[in-house]
């Protein structure tokens with residue numbers, strides 16, 4: 001059922017209270033429903049977009065500027081899936097090197113995650129050479145509010161309560177007893193057995209920080225809540241001209257073919273040998289292949305600067321051969337740093353008196369070094385195999401973040417997973433250290449960000465979390 005009113009529910013029927021109705025919260029509720037377990041989803045926002053609700057998401061960014069915090073997430077039913085791009089793929093095995101779990105722990109949930117996201121379970125990867133693989137993403141068109149609205153309306157196992165925000169949690173002796181929520185001007189207490197924060201990659205930290213403030217002694221003082229925050233710097237790396245025929249021939253059965261976008265990613269070997277981070281590049285072939293006869297003068301100008309003779313040859317043969325101009329963008333891993341963190345801004349509070357967030361964020365030089373090494377290696381690969389020429393953007397050479405396409409809106413870290421309480425907030429089951437019945441759901445749990453867009457793994461982790469809770473309920 002979907003309601004605006006907590007009072008209409010018989011709360012003791014619902015052992016699990018989930019806060020947030022984005023991909024993380026809804027995926028967990030759907031999986032619990034399959035296991036015959038009732039859950040309530042408490043959602044701060046309304047069914048549709050509202051400026052008033054969105055205003056709660058305003059926050060200050062100190063350091064390198066990224067997409068404003070009120071624009072890179074949606075505070076409404078369905079969460080940020082109302083504006084995401086839908087690019088999906090599981091994380092790479094080597095992304096888990098510093099995590100307390102590995103990809104095998106998430107594989108059992110791969111098929112179900114594809115169902116939830118309405119995508120094919122096909123994520124091929126082919127080896128190009130020791131440095132690169134071609135990778136495959138699927139594109140999900142799922143807006144969680146649109147897809148699951150009718151299902152939730154008809155469900156007697158999931159109750160979605162809109163326009164009600166979690167403000168903080170109260171408990172003692174390592175247990176949460178109830179949540180303090182606000183709906184309009186009213187304060188409500190919600191009791192439950194299991195509490196799950198699924199409020200996104202910034203609010204999860206904010207709510208834990210505010211809980212620490214309001215309920216002293218409940219959370220371990222040492223937990224690094226809000227720290228090791230990450231995103232994916234996204235840069236224009238360069239432009240080039242490639243021979244489609246030669247590219248395909250070179251890779252033969254190792255090539256998945258050109259689709260709208262062609263994705264090429266670092267291999268673990270390349271990352272380790274070069275001491276760089278992981279990254280993927282995508283070539284915007286669609287724009288270019290649309291009109292086979294068009295030669296992009298800007299690209300040729302760039303190529304003439306780095307390889308004048310080759311540029312001449314290109315102009316002469318462009319129309320005879322199947323050359324294509326490409327823009328090369330890169331999505332880069334950003335390594336975790338304790339200094340990139342979410343803190344409470346005591347000078348700016350929302351209408352319920354809860355401090356808004358301050359995000360301290362500085363990009364390190366390592367992602368840009370990664371972009372440079374990646375592009376040089378790819379440019380050499382093109383020269384050695386006579387596939388074409390790549391002109392790398394000048395700012396990448398100078399290691400300056402000038403042509404930033406964005407940060408992907410991927411908010412990761414803040415409640416990172418781990419076994420050591422000094423540098424993690426939740427354990428490998430996503431339970432907050434030293435609290436028996438409080439869990440965190442979403443990319444705030446990521447230990448490292450890898451290069452992959454996060455939501456597919458968020459959904460896998462959310463299904464796994466439902467299984468963890470179900471097993472715990474069975475035991476009691």
Ligand SMILES: Cc1cc2nc3c(=O)[nH]c(=O)nc-3n(C[C@H](O)[C@H](O)[C@H](O)COP(=O)(O)OP(=O)(O)OC[C@H]3O[C@@H](n4cnc5c(N)ncnc54)[C@H](O)[C@@H]3O)c2cc1C
Nearest residue numbers: 020022023024044075076079080085086087166200409455
């Ligand atoms: C422009 C853009 C493009 C993107 N494209 C991609 C992409 O192509 N691929 C990809 O993998 N990812 C993409 N993402 C990221 C993706 O949107 C997020 O990873 C995903 O939405 C996170 O899901 P979530 O459920 O953890 O959080 P959210 O989707 O943010 O949901 C959080 C929910 O919690 C609610 N909430 C917040 N505070 C409270 C509170 N106090 N009490 C109760 N409820 C609360 C919110 O209203 C919201 O419904 C993109 C993001 C942006 C901004």
